[in-house]
Amino acid sequence: MKVIILAGGGGTRLFPLSRKCMPKQFLAIDQDKTLLAETIERFKNLVKPEDIVIVTNQEYIHHVKSELALCGASEAHIVVETEPRNTAPAIALAAQYCLDELGCAKDEVMFISTSDHIIRPVVVFQNAVTKAAEFASKGNFVTFGVKPTKPETGFGYIEAGEDLHGAYKTSAFKEKPDLETAKAYLAKGNYYWNSGLFAFRVDVYQNEIRQYAPAIHKELKANYRETAANFSNMPNISIDYAVAEKSKLGVTIPLNLYWNDVGSWDAIYDVLDKDDFGNALQGDCLPIDCSNSLMLGQSRLIAGIGLDNIMVVETSDVILVAQKGESQKVKDLVDILKARGRKEATEHTTMYFPWGSATSLGGGRGYKMKRLVINSGEGLDTRMHYHRSVHWIVTQGTAEVTIGDAVQMLHSNESVFIPMTTKYGLQNPGKMSLVVIEVENGEYLEDDDVVLLTQ
DSSP states (O other): OEEEEEOOOOOOTTTTTSBTTBOGGGSOSSSSSOHHHHHHHHTTTTSOGGGEEEEEEGGGHHHHHHHHHHTTOTTSEEEEESSOOOHHHHHHHHHHHHHHTSOOOTTOEEEEEESSOEEEOHHHHHHHHHHHHHHHHTTOEEEEEEOOSSOOSSSOEEEEEEEOSSSEEEEEEEOOOOHHHHHHHHHHSOEEEEEEEEEEEHHHHHHHHHHHOHHHHTTOOSSHHHHHHTGGGSOOOOHIIIIITTOSSEEEEEEOSEEEOOOSHHHHHHHSOOOTTSOEEESSEEEESOBSOEEEOSSSOEEEESOBSEEEEEOSSOEEEEETTOGGGHHHHHHHHHHTTOGGGTOOSEEEETTEEEEEEEEETTEEEEEEEEOTTOEEEEEEOSSEEEEEEEEESOEEEEETTEEEEEOTTOEEEEOTTOOEEEEOOSSSOEEEEEEEEESOOSGGGOEEOOO
16 A cells, blocks of 8 residues: 655645645644644554655655654655646646556555644554555545534535445535534434545546546656656646546545544634633733633733633734634635735745745844754855845854855854855855854845855
8 A cells, every 4th residue: 555645735724824835734733743744653554654655846845855854754755746736636646656656556555645634543543544445455436534523614524325334335525514504414424524535546546537537637648757747737626526526436434533624723723722711822821811712822922811712823923813713714814915915925934945944033124134044964055146245143053154266164153244246155064053143234135136056
């Protein structure tokens, strides 16, 4: 069995914590591990790391590699989407990778997993995966249905039909219902939340997309590399709409465990521990006469007085305040910010790169300040500026600085000045992270004044 983890999404429903540069699969919610790390470790007792394929996009490769290293799963494979095309094309690309790059047989079972859900306990889930693999090996198109605990209107539903002894024939997929319909589903007892998890053989999926999603199938080329190069021509469509809702091979396996798609701040409130007054608190929080509220802080004290059913989420550059039950409108907020050209819609004050990270420390007319963290063995590409000078102060580690043709070493408490129109580079030759405070001065400080040069 090959496990395909879909980790290319850039959702914004957990704004301001989740943004395009750091979507929720790379966030830690209620544990020290990120959701992606939890997902990877969920399969550790079922398959070897080399049997895991993670589908992501170019922007997130360094995040994925970092998580794999932390999980001890660096042997896992990474498949890169050239453009976001939703889950159905992503799975088709992964299937082609399994065939051509991993040498899988056409009857190899693929288990398709999200990368950003909370599923507990793990043992119950692993037993269900084993059962799903058995049904999938017989040519079924398997999905998981989560036993609903309330009439939820934010999820799609699966109607279960004939009892197959441990699973059910899938009768129908249902769109997100209104409240009365959701109550009716709950009362009938044979409706499940659609988990977004699937299992099927490689050949079954390819046959299903040939029949139900020919626009995807026609873009499958002779080999993986040609298919990957042609990936942007595939339609943007989910596996649910493309195949699952139409397949006659559907089988649903019930999941009787805790499942949370972490799709909103209300969902975050549900998963977090509460105090005696129903408050979910993370960070430096001081609630007085507050009840049933979420307070989540990162960089400063959050003090609340007399709050009830209120959500407060703080990052270094944004404070979100919302009524509980209204968090689905966060996406609308992000759309407005994008329309106004606000960088907060897509960027954090700390941005992560393959070489390390850069944190904005503030700025004003004619200057910007950043904190650069350069990973061991990494560095900045050679560059220059027409409109700004750069001043670096090393606060940790050893820096190898190239200015023009001259190379010098800097240590803690040492600094260097780089004039305008001078090419320069920075490397970390040490074994520990290099930390540099960067001050830029000039009349024009936008990103398009960064001219990258070949070394």
